[in-house]
Amino acid sequence: MSEINTDKGSGGKGKPKKLSTRVDFTPMCDLGFLLITFFMLSTSMSKPQTMELALPAKDDVTEENASKVKESLAVTILLGKEDKVYYYFGMATEEKRPEIKVTDFSAVGIRDILLQRNQQVVAEMRALKDKLAKRTISDEDFRKQATEIKANKLAPVVIIKSTDDATYKNLVDILDEMQICSIAKFAIVDITDYDKELIVSVENPGAEKI
Amino acid sequence: MPKVKIARKSTFVDMTAMTDVAFLLLNFILLTSNFVKQEAVAVAAPSSVSEIKIPETNILTIIVDPEGKVFFGMDNQELRVELLEKIGERYDLTFDEKEKKEFSLVNSFGVPIEMLKAFIAIPSESKGSLENAIGIPCDSLNNQFSEWVRLAREVNPKLTIAIKADQATPYPKFKNVMNTLQDLRENRYNLITNLEQMPKGI
Numbered sequence: 001m002s003e004i005n006t007d008k009g010s011g012g013k014g015k016p017k018k019l020s021t022r023v024d025f026t027p028m029c030d031l032g033f034l035l036i037t038f039f040m041l042s043t044s045m046s047k048p049q050t051m052e053l054a055l056p057a058k059d060d061v062t063e064e065n066a067s068k069v070k071e072s073l074a075v076t077i078l079l080g081k082e083d084k085v086y087y088y089f090g091m092a093t094e095e096k097r098p099e100i101k102v103t104d105f106s107a108v109g110i111r112d113i114l115l116q117r118n119q120q121v122v123a124e125m126r127a128l129k130d131k132l133a134k135r136t137i138s139d140e141d142f143r144k145q146a147t148e149i150k151a152n153k154l155a156p157v158v159i160i161k162s163t164d165d166a167t168y169k170n171l172v173d174i175l176d177e178m179q180i181c182s183i184a185k186f187a188i189v190d191i192t193d194y195d196k197e198l199i200v201s202v203e204n205p206g207a208e209k210i
Numbered sequence: 211m212p213k214v215k216i217a218r219k220s221t222f223v224d225m226t227a228m229t230d231v232a233f234l235l236l237n238f239i240l241l242t243s244n245f246v247k248q249e250a251v252a253v254a255a256p257s258s259v260s261e262i263k264i265p266e267t268n269i270l271t272i273i274v275d276p277e278g279k280v281f282f283g284m285d286n287q288e289l290r291v292e293l294l295e296k297i298g299e300r301y302d303l304t305f306d307e308k309e310k311k312e313f314s315l316v317n318s319f320g321v322p323i324e325m326l327k328a329f330i331a332i333p334s335e336s337k338g339s340l341e342n343a344i345g346i347p348c349d350s351l352n353n354q355f356s357e358w359v360r361l362a363r364e365v366n367p368k369l370t371i372a373i374k375a376d377q378a379t380p381y382p383k384f385k386n387v388m389n390t391l392q393d394l395r396e397n398r399y400n401l402i403t404n405l406e407q408m409p410k411g412i
Binding site for chain 1: 222224225226228229232233235236239240243244245255256257258259260261262263264274372374375376377378379380381382384385388392397398399400401402403404405406408409
């Protein structure tokens, strides 16, 4: 197959032609590529990525240890519909209405706010990552030191509450922001009616609270 | 005019080298990849910067589709048979050897218990079709999903729970799954995501 037939025929005279010992590899090559195509289509090269999530056991959450977050460190994030994010600092109480703001999942949205709140840890983490990139510390040391840095007492504590209009993507996105912003202390909490009210109030500023 | 004689050159192309390359590539692909498993539904996982890989074995896959239907899959074929036996005990169903064998080949499924026998009976090619994607009941009245997870944990205590939910899955549906798992004291999950580049400068 890989040869164009240029033989004009020997005409029956002379010595018998010497048979070539060359083997034609074309069919084998075809077969090889066919198999490659088949395996390429039916297999996957990479294993899926995962994000680890550990929730507290249900019976561990009691009245005493439920709200031990320092008010100055607390950041509450509410996931709304259409990829909107609402946030406020400190605790929400009936007497002291927190200032609630709206943002989104873009790079200048919630990430900027969290990075700003978590400046110290982020700066330390960046220095540590530089060290790792230059190979001055081992992977193990990196992990150990990263945990120490993230356990900073002044690091913000993020409380994530999701409304029923949010999607799973929003939840993963916000957990992702926790990782990007090196926030180790966060919790996923059920939304309260008061939080829902706050969202309504920011969506319709004119409407009075009933 | 003198005749110009053109030397007749052979047009034979040596394919040996190309064959070598083809089989080398084939070897590489065979060794580095793993087969795509057929899943009950196709879901689009959200992306995340997390770089943790899922463990190789002992995975319990929970798939949640955009409508909140729940699908269940366990990776070990022998343990699947054991799980089916336990489920049979729990719901007073008996499965014969053929049904057990057929069930051990199902990677993931989403049918209520009442339909399980019928589901096992249909040929494996059409098991993944849409009319069989009903979802396992996961509400408080009839929480069969909870039973599946509980018995799977009994069968294999080393299981890692991997949740694969669609981007568009509404949060309450996902919360429902998490609540069910939390009731069973399963508090560590792996959320399956696609890899996304870590933003620069942070």
